Amino acid sequence: MSANIALAETEEYTYTPEVAKRTAAVFDQVYPAISKEEWPDFAPYVDEILRLKKERNAVVLAHNYQTRDIYHCVSDIVGDSLALAQKAVDVEADVIVMAGVHFMAETTKLLNPSKTVLIPDPKAGCSLADSITGEDVRNLRKKYPGVPIVTYVNTSVEVKAESDICCTSGNAVKIVESLGVDRVLLIPDRFLAANVAAETNVEILTWQGECEVHERFTARQVTQLRKAHPNVTVLAHPECPPEVVEAADYSGSTAGMINFVSEQKPAEVALITECSMGDNIASENPDTNFIRSCNLCPHMQRINLMNICESLKTMTHEVTVDPALADRARLAVQRMLDAS
Numbered sequence: 001m002s003a004n005i006a007l008a009e010t011e012e013y014t015y016t017p018e019v020a021k022r023t024a025a026v027f028d029q030v031y032p033a034i035s036k037e038e039w040p041d042f043a044p045y046v047d048e049i050l051r052l053k054k055e056r057n058a059v060v061l062a063h064n065y066q067t068r069d070i071y072h073c074v075s076d077i078v079g080d081s082l083a084l085a086q087k088a089v090d091v092e093a094d095v096i097v098m099a100g101v102h103f104m105a106e107t108t109k110l111l112n113p114s115k116t117v118l119i120p121d122p123k124a125g126c127s128l129a130d131s132i133t134g135e136d137v138r139n140l141r142k143k144y145p146g147v148p149i150v151t152y153v154n155t156s157v158e159v160k161a162e163s164d165i166c167c168t169s170g171n172a173v174k175i176v177e178s179l180g181v182d183r184v185l186l187i188p189d190r191f192l193a194a195n196v197a198a199e200t201n202v203e204i205l206t207w208q209g210e211c212e213v214h215e216r217f218t219a220r221q222v223t224q225l226r227k228a229h230p231n232v233t234v235l236a237h238p239e240c241p242p243e244v245v246e247a248a249d250y251s252g253s254t255a256g257m258i259n260f261v262s263e264q265k266p267a268e269v270a271l272i273t274e275c276s277m278g279d280n281i282a283s284e285n286p287d288t289n290f291i292r293s294c295n296l297c298p299h300m301q302r303i304n305l306m307n308i309c310e311s312l313k314t315m316t317h318e319v320t321v322d323p324a325l326a327d328r329a330r331l332a333v334q335r336m337l338d339a340s
């Protein structure tokens with residue numbers, strides 16, 4: 001099981017009897033997701049983050065791909081991209097720390113602009129967000145006049161500003177169909193687009209973007225998995241290639257997968273997605289055996305307890321949005337939330 005840090009025991013962050021006492025109630029809540037052996041490494045940072053959250057009137061929003069220490073010990077809200085956007089709107093705290101990637105922090109700032117939004121590592125990017133620019137979208141609009149542009153939230157503010165409406169993996173089919181047209185551009189993830197196309201009669205045009213984590217999965221891997229584990233239930237994220245989704249028993253967003261496991265209680269499951277997902281939910285689903293067949297997202301893995309702590313201490317790195325783009329980008333996200 002992964003927690004993405006080798007935590008350094010400095011004088012400042014040592015597991016003293018005082019730290020143990022102050023964090024005992026937290027440990028009771030997070031055990032067995034966090035083991036007794038791990039706790040002395042995490043507790044000094046958890047202790048300081050909880051103190052700083054109070055001092056700064058801050059909350060931590062964490063994506064389902066964050067590691068167990070973040071997901072269970074310091075986050076106030078966890079979820080998929082859609083849930084994080086929906087919940088970001090209602091945050092009343094002054095400061096929001098995004099334990100996730102940069103586009104998620106930007107979306108949070110768009111939806112709750114009066115708050116200070118921090119990202120512990122501004123280099124936490126996304127291969128999908130990097131695959132397309134605002135100019136690319138303007139060119140697509142010229143090439144396909146009148147075709148609505150549905151943009152995955154995994155994009156920059158500039159790209160959102162050029163789009164008609166956003167979507168996430170949790171609502172893409174619904175958003176596409178909500179437009180009431182025969183043809184849409186669904187960008188930039190070509191695999192998400194192909195998987196949506198398989199579920200709708202709307203013609204889907206797309207872009208050549210890919211998620212570097214999900215594009216690596218193959219149908220052969222699923223076949224081998226089933227050979228080795230004949231009773232396994234396979235869940236695949238819709239950013240996977242269509243042949244992987246076809247070979248799976250269910251496909252849905254990270255929240256969709258979590259709900260599937262907690263509701264259907266499969267005896268054995270493989271989550272064809274980022275590795276932290278299974279780690280995060282394993283303890284809540286003790287009757288399910290999680291078969292590890294996953295890839296790590298190097299961007300999500302940039303966030304750790306140490307830099308969350310540092311972020312709250314120094315109030316860095318503040319995420320801002322170009323005011324010239326903010327209103328148009330917000331409209332695209334807001335339309336998605338209204339249609340969800």
Ligand code: 13P
Pocket residue numbers: 064079080081082101154168169170211239252253254255
């Ligand atoms: P969801 O949480 O919306 O399924 O997205 C997965 C993802 O890749 C986020 O970076």
Ligand code: SF4
Pocket residue numbers: 101125126127128129154211212213214239274297298299300
């Ligand atoms: Fe981007 Fe894929 Fe990482 Fe999600 S998992 S942040 S889509 S690279």
